[in-house]
Amino acid sequence: MDSTAPAPVIVVSGATGGMGSAVAEELARSGATVVLLGRDAARLERTRAGIDGRTGGVGRLVAYETDINSTASVDATVAAVVAGHGRVDGLVHAAGDGPLAPLDETTDDMWQTTFDGKLMGAVRLTRALTGPMTEAGGGSVVLVSGVFRKDPDPLFPVNSAVNAALAAFAKAVSKDLGRRGIRVNVLDPGAVRTPLWDEIAQAIGDRTGATADEVTAQVAAQTPLGTIADPADVARLAAFLLSPAALHVAGAAITLDGGASAGL
Known part of the structure; x- marks a missing residue:
């Protein structure tokens, strides 16, 4: 990072989750001011303190x-961030997940909750x-979606649909926001070793007679x-997409799955 430039201010939603907290930690290590968003104040503070301890106070975590x-909650937070830090340079949206449920097991609430959050x-x-x-x-916006965007799965129809919608949203607004100097991209992880993955593996195992480890x-x-x-x-990929090294990457969806997905 250029030591003469002000530290970038990056907002991370879903900051207490496995991927969101990892993104926040990576950005803090680079010296950024990282704004952690979440609904549980106590969990947010534990996450903030944990990252601060592991990074030795590099960067700033709030x-x-x-x-x-809630639109009102989001707007109030953004106003507070701007008032407190003077600027915002980026967003990583890592919040939101959906159920493991084939179509006939889904409910309207599953669909609505997942679409509303993610x-x-x-x-x-x-x-x-x-x-x-x-x-x-x-600035730069990174929307963390998932490989079901391009490789839909019958056990995850809700996730498959919302991930496709998120990519369409990103592509649409990237054309407008790019003219204002704001890059919008999608990051599509496959399976990632997080507590959420452990729950998914257990749920799949319950259906197939395997253990979560299997x-x-x-x-x-x-x-x-x-x-x-x-x-x-x-x-690391989110940090790259936020950085000047990705200055000409906009409206893209980048897959991180070790080559597992079959979709193009």
Whole structure:
């Protein structure tokens, strides 16, 4: 990072999750001011303190209790961030997940909850941050989606649909926001070793008669690189997309799955 330039201010939603916290830690290590968003104040503080301890105080970490399902909450948080830090340079939207449930097991609430958090959360945050990033001279938005965007799975129809919608949203707004110096991209992880993955592996195992460890081993064996990703892998790619090194990357969807997915 240029020591003469002000530290970038990056907002991370879903900051207490496995991927979101890894992204926040990677950005803090680079010296950024990282704004952690989440709905549980106590969990946010534990995440902030944990990252601060592991990074030795490099960068600056601040937490804002925010409900991304509420436009009023998002707008109030963005106003507070701008008032407190003077600028916003980037967003990583890592919040939102959906159920493991084939179509006949899904409910309207599953669909609505997933779309409201993951898709509409991205809409609310991107819309609210467009003005501050424009005033800062530009910025970068990274929307963490998933490989089901291009390789839909019958066990995850809700995730498959919302991931496709998130990519369509990113592509549409990237054409407009790019003219304001704001790059919008999608990051599509496959299986990632997080607590959420452990729950998914257990749920798959319950259906197939395997243990969670056996499911994880099977998924890794089916991956050309022979392993599944760590949260740090996602974090490094997100940090790259936010950085000047990716200055000409806009409207793209980049897959991080070890070559596992069949979709183009």
